[in-house]
Amino acid sequence: MAKLVINNENKKSTIAPEIYGHFSEHLGRCIYEGLYVGEDSDIPNVKGMRKDVVEALKEMQIPVLRWPGGCFADEYHWMDGIGPKESRKKMINTHWGGVVEDNSFGTHEYFELCNQLGCKTYVNANMGSGTVREMSEWVEYMTFNGVSPMADLRKKNGHEEPWVVDYLGVGNENWGCGGNMRPAYYADEYRRYQTYVRNYDGNKPIAKIACGSNNDDYEWTKVVLDTCYDHMPDGVHGFMDGLSLHYYTLPEMENGNWDYKGSATDFTEEIFYKTLKRGYFMDEIITKHGEIMDQYDPEKQIGMMVDEWGMWTDVEPGTNPGFLYQQNTMRDALLAGMTLNIFNNHSDRVKMACIAQLINVLQSVILTDGDKMIKTPTYYVFKMYRHHQGATLLGVDLLANPTVGKGEFEVPKVFQSVSEDKDGVITITLTNNSLDAAEDVEIQLTKDAGAYNVAEASILTGKMADHNTFEAPEVVKEQSFDKYTKTAEGLSVTLPACSVVSIRLKK
Ligand code: AHR
Secondary structure, eight states: OEEEEEEEEEEEEEOOGGGGEEEOOSSTTSTBTTTBOOTTOSSOEETTEEHHHHHHHHHTTOOEEEESOSTTGGGOOGGGGSSOGGGSOOEEETTTTTEEEOOOSOHHHHHHHHHHHTOEEEEEEOOSSSOHHHHHHHHHHHHOOSSOHHHHHHHHTTOOSOOOOOEEEEOSOTTTTTTOOOHHHHHHHHHHHHHTOOOOTTSOOOEEEEEEEETTOHHHHHHHHHHHHTTOTTOSTTTOSEEEEEEEEOTTOOTTOTTOOOOSSOOOHHHHHHHHHHHHHHHHHHHHHHHHHHHHOTTOOSEEEEEEEEEOOOOOTTSOGGGOOOOOBHHHHHHHHHHHHHHHHTTTTEEEEEEEOSBSSSSOSEEEETTEEEEOHHHHHHHHTGGGTTOEEEEEEEESOOEESOGGGOEESEEEEEEEOTTSOEEEEEEEOOSSOOEEEEEEESSSGGGOEEEEEEEEEOOTTOBOOSSSTTSSOOEEOOOEEEOSSEEEEEEOSSEEEEEEEEO
16 A cells, blocks of 8 residues: 655645646647638637637646647748738648648737637747748747837737737757757857847746757757856846757657557557656656756756657558647556656746647647547546646655556556645645556645545546547546545545546645
8 A cells, every 4th residue: 555645834846837738730630620720610610719629728727838839840930821811821841741831820820829728828939940030020020019010010910919928939859850950059049049039128028948858868958058058147037948858758669760659549568568667757857857957057947848748659540640640548648647747746847848739649638520529538637637737746755656567667656746726725646557456545644634625536547548539539538536535644545547536635
């Protein structure tokens, strides 16, 4: 039996709501069909945005949305996506599937979408194939309220008021698709580009995010910070507010062979544990990149922004390989539950994370087919964990936690994180990573244990490959959870095998 001792007097870091963020790229059917169907579509929409999707994402409490890429961002020329739709340039999306990109979803549509979702904005600028001028004019177009060529153009295009850009990414994966740069070169370019991300009077300052490492490339982190460090003597704000990190879990890929990553729905128990083990690597790389960041920024002012993460499998058979469309099972749910707990527990440094990607691409929360929409197991995990957004992480000890999976694929059985919100409500989220054994967890609170009652509890569980389809959309869904009893010290809980559980305690 595992024991979770919650020290509810040990209040740690704030869990940035943005840890529950999402990523939407002009890739496959994420933007077109998934989010945006156009005003003339028969699918119910508001200004072209699917009503069913917007409603589901609001219910899940999406806090921030990154756009327009990804690799697409470093080939995106924003002026192609403004003005009358009929005269917008058409182009080939060379990176993703070679399909025609008609630019009908551009800057105005992105801000309209975020407005409907009520979420923060994260625009990723083009450093790979764009100029400093192009990026700086985009910022002017989006945020300047005075008289200027770009502000005037925005007004001419129908938007009088400037928008709020909460985050701006200065390049994407510049070690790869964003220009194949070496870290010192990128860092010098970052110094130059960020200079022209102006904060215009009266606007909320734009938080600038530099391109960080791929996986465990610690050298990238070190060199970028080292090259930029002398420029931040008075603190980092206004120069570098975040450094990104990308890490994907590829269940069966070996030796960098992208041709085989494994099926999303057809896998063995051994592969299940292997996947979790690969996902658990996130904890190690956050720790190690964090240690390097601590050397330059001990006060943790630069957020680690894990703005691409999630499971990446082979595409669903018969679909365009360039569209990255994959199904989503209980295995995805376990990976998401475990990873979000890891992020919460590192919330002193991790200030944003965006799962890739929002709809119909990679580890999505929503899949669509024409006018049909389904919520994936990953969707329910985000919804169940939403109460952590903006809450304060509490200190815990997890004792006698067994492991599951054999040999090199061994992982802890239970993953957890615990937070307290502004009203004193405690949220506990747990995963049981075992495929066959339940786990009893004795939960103890160090203060006022007797005063707390369960206000709400829910579970997501099933067999490892269970998933929702358009024919059977509710095979996996959040259900109410009652396998707990109140004890003098807190709560005694039984976590079923292969489950994600959320419990809320209120005085
Ligand atoms: O999410 C798919 C791709 O993965 C993104 O475009 C890129 O940034 C990453 O390599």
